[in-house]
Amino acid sequence: MKDVIHLLPDSVANQIAAGEVVQRPASVVKELVENAIDAGATKVQVVVTDGGRTLVQVIDNGKGMSETDARLAFERHATSKIASADDLFALSTMGFRGEALASIVAVAQVELTTRRADDELGTCIVMGGSKLESQEPVSAPVGSNFKVKNLFFNIPARRKFLKSVQTELNNIVTEFERVALINCDIEFSLSHNGNEMISLPSSSFRQRIVNLFGKKINSHLIDVAVESTLINIKGFVGTPESARKKGALQYFFVNGRYMRNPYFAKAVAEAYGEIIPQGEQVPFFLCLDVDPSRIDVNIHPTKTEIKFEDESNLWKIISATVKESLGRFNAAPSLDFDDDAMPEIPVMDFTPSGGAPVSAPKVSYNPSYNPFSKYKPEYRDSSDNWEALYAGFDTTTKPLDLSPFEDEPDFTVNEPVVVADNSLQVVESDFVPMSQYKGQYILVPVKSGLMWVHQRRAHIRVLFEKYRKQMNERHGASQGLLFPERVELTINEAMVLESISEELVSLGFDISSLGSGTFALNGIPVGIEGLQPTKLLSDILHGAMEQTGDVKGAVSDRIAAAMAKDVAIVSGQILSQEEMVALVNDLFGTSMPSHTPDGKPVIHIMNDAEIDRNFTK
Numbered sequence: 001m002k003d004v005i006h007l008l009p010d011s012v013a014n015q016i017a018a019g020e021v022v023q024r025p026a027s028v029v030k031e032l033v034e035n036a037i038d039a040g041a042t043k044v045q046v047v048v049t050d051g052g053r054t055l056v057q058v059i060d061n062g063k064g065m066s067e068t069d070a071r072l073a074f075e076r077h078a079t080s081k082i083a084s085a086d087d088l089f090a091l092s093t094m095g096f097r098g099e100a101l102a103s104i105v106a107v108a109q110v111e112l113t114t115r116r117a118d119d120e121l122g123t124c125i126v127m128g129g130s131k132l133e134s135q136e137p138v139s140a141p142v143g144s145n146f147k148v149k150n151l152f153f154n155i156p157a158r159r160k161f162l163k164s165v166q167t168e169l170n171n172i173v174t175e176f177e178r179v180a181l182i183n184c185d186i187e188f189s190l191s192h193n194g195n196e197m198i199s200l201p202s203s204s205f206r207q208r209i210v211n212l213f214g215k216k217i218n219s220h221l222i223d224v225a226v227e228s229t230l231i232n233i234k235g236f237v238g239t240p241e242s243a244r245k246k247g248a249l250q251y252f253f254v255n256g257r258y259m260r261n262p263y264f265a266k267a268v269a270e271a272y273g274e275i276i277p278q279g280e281q282v283p284f285f286l287c288l289d290v291d292p293s294r295i296d297v298n299i300h301p302t303k304t305e306i307k308f309e310d311e312s313n314l315w316k317i318i319s320a321t322v323k324e325s326l327g328r329f330n331a332a333p334s335l336d337f338d339d340d341a342m343p344e345i346p347v348m349d350f351t352p353s354g355g356a357p358v359s360a361p362k363v364s365y366n367p368s369y370n371p372f373s374k375y376k377p378e379y380r381d382s383s384d385n386w387e388a389l390y391a392g393f394d395t396t397t398k399p400l401d402l403s404p405f406e407d408e409p410d411f412t413v414n415e416p417v418v419v420a421d422n423s424l425q426v427v428e429s430d431f432v433p434m435s436q437y438k439g440q441y442i443l444v445p446v447k448s449g450l451m452w453v454h455q456r457r458a459h460i461r462v463l464f465e466k467y468r469k470q471m472n473e474r475h476g477a478s479q480g481l482l483f484p485e486r487v488e489l490t491i492n493e494a495m496v497l498e499s500i501s502e503e504l505v506s507l508g509f510d511i512s513s514l515g516s517g518t519f520a521l522n523g524i525p526v527g528i529e530g531l532q533p534t535k536l537l538s539d540i541l542h543g544a545m546e547q548t549g550d551v552k553g554a555v556s557d558r559i560a561a562a563m564a565k566d567v568a569i570v571s572g573q574i575l576s577q578e579e580m581v582a583l584v585n586d587l588f589g590t591s592m593p594s595h596t597p598d599g600k601p602v603i604h605i606m607n608d609a610e611i612d613r614n615f616t617k
Contacts, residue, residue, distance in 0.1 A: 021103040025052020026171035031100035036060035043187040051168035061143040064116040067123045076102040114144040178258040184208035214488040226321040232289035238282040240275045247542040248281035271322035434580040439572035449607040457602045462586045463564035478508040478523040485521045561597040
């Protein structure tokens with residue numbers, strides 16, 4: 001019987017490793033930029049084409065590589081960062097496993113041009129699918145220039161699963177921000193399809209945050225700093241006013257490396273307590289300095305998850321540090337005077353020149369005056385003759401009349417409604433008037449029992465289909481604002497705004513660019529008066545950013561859903577009989593009255609048998 005176990009070829013092994021390291025063009029940007037930082041670069045340029053599908057180019061002015069090192073760098077597990085297993089527990093560099101370049105060259109066509117300062121000529125290497133195509137000396141500046149072309153050209157199945165250009169570009173910007181944010185002493189730039197999107201000069205950490213996320217965030221940053229035997233923390237947390245439900249900027253960095261850690265994020269949220277509304281998040285930019293021997297960064301292929309030795313103690317330190325910073329921020333301002341130097345304030349004599357003593361003024365008022373009375377008050381003492389108020393009233397007790405109405409009120413549904421779901425019964429045309437329960441539900445008698453309608457969710461469903469129809473027909477009316485509102489957007493938000501501009505215009509939004517990530521909101525859709533236009537726009541943008549597929553293809557539903565949620569009536573709003581009838585009729589005129597756009601139930605029917613069961617012995 002033949003043996004069945006055999007060694008994989010290097011080309012196949014590299015493609016398998018690439019599946020862990022290179023997931024999309026953003027992964028290539030991350031690995032190459034981190035290599036540039038490890039090479040001591042002070043300037044890093046990132047150039048991408050078609051969202052990274054066609055080209056990802058990273059140019060740095062680091063120390064470069066020799067001819068031998070340039071060729072060896074593309075081999076698996078080739079690294080200059082570690083020499084023994086002990087070095088894994090004293091890491092001070094971004095990369096260390098030597099899999100990045102080998103993984104990238106296994107699934108793309110790569111051209112590397114590099115030169116060291118001591119060399120007269122540099123080296124140009126061209127590789128594709130892990131195979132060396134050419135290597136020759138060239139004239140080149142000091143540093144390295146990587147060109148990664150046609151990602152996944154030899155794996156069509158992987159290339160087919162890449163998302164839209166806009167989605168891939170958003171992911172590239174996200175990875176770029178994570179690396180550029182913490183390395184604020186390095187100059188960075190990012191260009192897409194020949195247009196420069198981001199240019200970041202060398203600056204302080206606070207200024208780098210402002211350069212990336214806009215000037216508006218500067219006034220919402222609170223300094224955080226603490227030093228302890230376990231951890232040193234510095235950075236910024238947001239003020240309570242900066243809390244938001246979606247899209248909060250939350251960044252942890254450990255020894256200069258970006259990290260995702262929901263456990264520590266809860267520690268920050270715990271420090272705010274009830275200062276912020278439940279369900280909202282605050283931005284934070286926290287740099288943690290920990291002894292490398294007490295952490296393990298080698299537990300995830302992308303190195304974005306880190307294992308800590310004293311996790312529970314670090315949680316307490318982080319929470320206490322943020323809480324202390326918030327306390328200093330909320331402290332009441334005070335004036336510091338030197339008691340010894342404080343001048344003595346003379347006592348003034350306010351006695352009139354005539355010598356007469358001063359008495360307090362007397363104020364007369366009517367104790368029976370009721371400011372809420374619709375009748376004009378009579379300014380007289382009503383304490384006397386109060387029995388006259390009850391003249392003409394019959395004080396004898398009469399039994400309470402519980403008989404039905406003599407004339408049934410004329411409240412009927414305009415027309416019979418056909419429900420798409422067969423389990424729901426048609427609303428009867430003649431019924432007892434609808435009633436409202438706790439300002440949240442509408443009770444409607446139907447043939448099979450009693451129907452409960454969640455009034456806010458019903459209104460969301462009605463508005464959702466209305467707005468979606470407006471966008472499909474492109475006739476949303478716009479109402480100009482008397483004073484246009486300025487909106488400052490992050491780079492990702494600005495890109496999404498550009499991609500959905502047509503849909504926003506069809507709804508009735510009028511937005512113009514002022515440059516540098518600032519926009520003017522000149523007009524809003526008719527019918528959303530009383531809402532905060534900037535908040536509505538922010539919700540729409542973050543809803544589109546969370547779209548996993550083609551952003552533009554599904555943005556109409558995203559915009560319609562975001563607007564419907566903001567415009568819909570709130571829970572507890574009292575509705576008249578006519579308003580309840582109109583809302584129920586509009587609900588059953590939609591394509592899916594039983595659920596909201598995000599799948600929440602709108603209707604629940606208690607059938608007659610269920611109701612009768614509660615009254616049987």
